[in-house]
Amino acid sequence: xxxxxxxxVGGVAAGLFGSLxxxxxxxxxxxxxxxxxxxxxxxxxxxxxxxxxxxxxxSAGIFLQRRQADLRLGMTLELFTAMGAIAGGLFAFxxxxxxxxxxxxxxxxxxxxxxxxxxxxAGSTTQNADRPAGPPYRRLPAAIVGSVGxxxxxxxxxxxxxxxxxxxxxLLMGIPLRVATATSNLMIGITASAxxxxxxxxGGIDVxxxxxxxxxxxxxxxxxxxxxxxxxxxxLRLLFVVVLLFTAFExxxxxxxxx
Amino acid sequence: MNERLEPALARxxxxxxxxxxxxxALGTLLFIAGGGSPLDGxxxxxxxxxxxxxxxxxxxxxxxxxxxxxxxxxxxRVVGAMVGFARAGEWRMVGIAxxxxxxxxxxxVAGLVTG
Numbered sequence: 001x002x003x004x005x006x007x008x009v010g011g012v013a014a015g016l017f018g019s020l021x022x023x024x025x026x027x028x029x030x031x032x033x034x035x036x037x038x039x040x041x042x043x044x045x046x047x048x049x050x051x052x053x054x055x056x057x058x059s060a061g062i063f064l065q066r067r068q069a070d071l072r073l074g075m076t077l078e079l080f081t082a083m084g085a086i087a088g089g090l091f092a093f094x095x096x097x098x099x100x101x102x103x104x105x106x107x108x109x110x111x112x113x114x115x116x117x118x119x120x121x122a123g124s125t126t127q128n129a130d131r132p133a134g135p136p137y138r139r140l141p142a143a144i145v146g147s148v149g150x151x152x153x154x155x156x157x158x159x160x161x162x163x164x165x166x167x168x169x170x171l172l173m174g175i176p177l178r179v180a181t182a183t184s185n186l187m188i189g190i191t192a193s194a195x196x197x198x199x200x201x202x203g204g205i206d207v208x209x210x211x212x213x214x215x216x217x218x219x220x221x222x223x224x225x226x227x228x229x230x231x232x233x234x235x236l237r238l239l240f241v242v243v244l245l246f247t248a249f250e251x252x253x254x255x256x257x258x259x
Numbered sequence: 260m261n262e263r264l265e266p267a268l269a270r271x272x273x274x275x276x277x278x279x280x281x282x283x284a285l286g287t288l289l290f291i292a293g294g295g296s297p298l299d300g301x302x303x304x305x306x307x308x309x310x311x312x313x314x315x316x317x318x319x320x321x322x323x324x325x326x327x328x329x330x331x332x333x334x335x336r337v338v339g340a341m342v343g344f345a346r347a348g349e350w351r352m353v354g355i356a357x358x359x360x361x362x363x364x365x366x367x368v369a370g371l372v373t374g
Binding site for chain 2: 067082198
C-alpha cells in the first residue's frame with residue numbers, strides 16, 4: 001500500500017514538473033523508478049513510455065482544440081520518429097543497462113544546462129505567433145533526419161524526445177516556439193507508442209508499476225496544465241536544474257559502478 | 260481541411276486518455292486492495308488468457324486493458340485523421356497516415372519476431 005502511494009505521489013510530482021516546465025514526465029520517471037524503487041532501468045523505460053503517452057495524449061488534445069499544433073507537420077514528422085522509435089526499441093534490448101544509464105545521465109546534464117541558460121536569458125524568449133502557418137515547410141529533409149534521431153532517443157531512454165523535436169522545428173524549420181512545442185506534444189504519442197509496443201511484446205512493461213505511476217503522472221499533468229499560468233516558472237526552473245543535476249550524478253554513478 | 264477535424268481528434272485523444280486512465284486506476288485499486296504491491300513484478304501480457312481474465316474481472320487484466328487503451332489512443336488519432344483527410348480529398352496526408360499505421364504495425368511484427 002505504502003509503495004503504491006509513494007509511486008502515485010512520485011508520478012504526480014513528475015507530471016506536475018513536466019507540465020509546468022513543458023517537458024514530458026520521462027526525465028523524472030525513469031530515475032524515480034530506477035533510483036527510488038530499484039526497478040531495472042529497461043523496465044523503468046517501459047513504464048515511462050506509457051506515462052509519456054498519457055501526458056502527450058492529454059495535452060495534445062488541448063493543443064489541437066486550441067489549434068496550436070500543426071497537424072500536417074506533426075504527422076509528416078511522426079512517420080519518421082516512429083521509424084526511429086522502433087529501431088531504438090529493438091536496439092535498447094541489446095544495450096547494457098550501464099550504457100543506458102550513462103546516456104540518461106548525459107541527457108539530464110544537457111537538459112539542465114539548457115534550462116539554466118534559458119533561466120538566465122528569461123525575457124528574451126518572447127515567442128510570437130501561436131498558430132501554425134502550414135506548408136510549405138523549410139528544411140524538411142533535415143528535419144526528417146532529426147526526427148528519426150528523436151525517435152531512437154525516445155525509445156532508448158523512455159522520454160518524449162521533445163528536447164530534440166522542439167529545437168529541430170523551431171531552430172531548423174523556423175516554426176514558432178509555441179507551435180513547435182504543441183506539435184512536438186502531438187508527435188510524442190505515436191513516437192512513444194511505436195516503441196512501447198516493442199517493449200510490451202518483449203516483456204519490458206511492468207504493468208503493476210505502470211498503475212500508480214501513470215495515474216499519478218496523469219493527475220500531476222492535469223493540475224499543471226490548469227494552474228501553470230499562476231506559478232513563477234523561473235524559480236521552479238532553477239529548482240528543477242538542481243534536481244536534474246543531482247539525478248544525473250546518481251545515474252552516472254550507477255553507470256560507473258552498477259546497481 | 261474540414262474545420263471540425265482537429266476538435267474531433269482532440270476528443271478522440273481526451274476520451275481515450277480518460278477511459279484508459281480510469282481502467283488503470285480501477286485495476287490498480289483492486290490489485291492493491293487484494294494485497295498486491297507495485298513491486299511484485301508484473302506478468303507479461305498473455306493474449307490467450309487475457310479475454311477470460313478480463314471476463315472474470317481480474318485486476319491485472321483490467322490494468323492491461325487500460326495500458327492497451329493508452330498505447331492505442333495515439334493510433335486512433337491517426338486513423339481519425341486519415342478519415343478526415345480522405346473526406347477532404349487530401350490524399351498526400353491520407354498516404355502519410357497509412358504509412359504511420361504501417362510503421363507501427365511493422366514495429367509490432369518486429370517485436371514478435373525478435374522477442
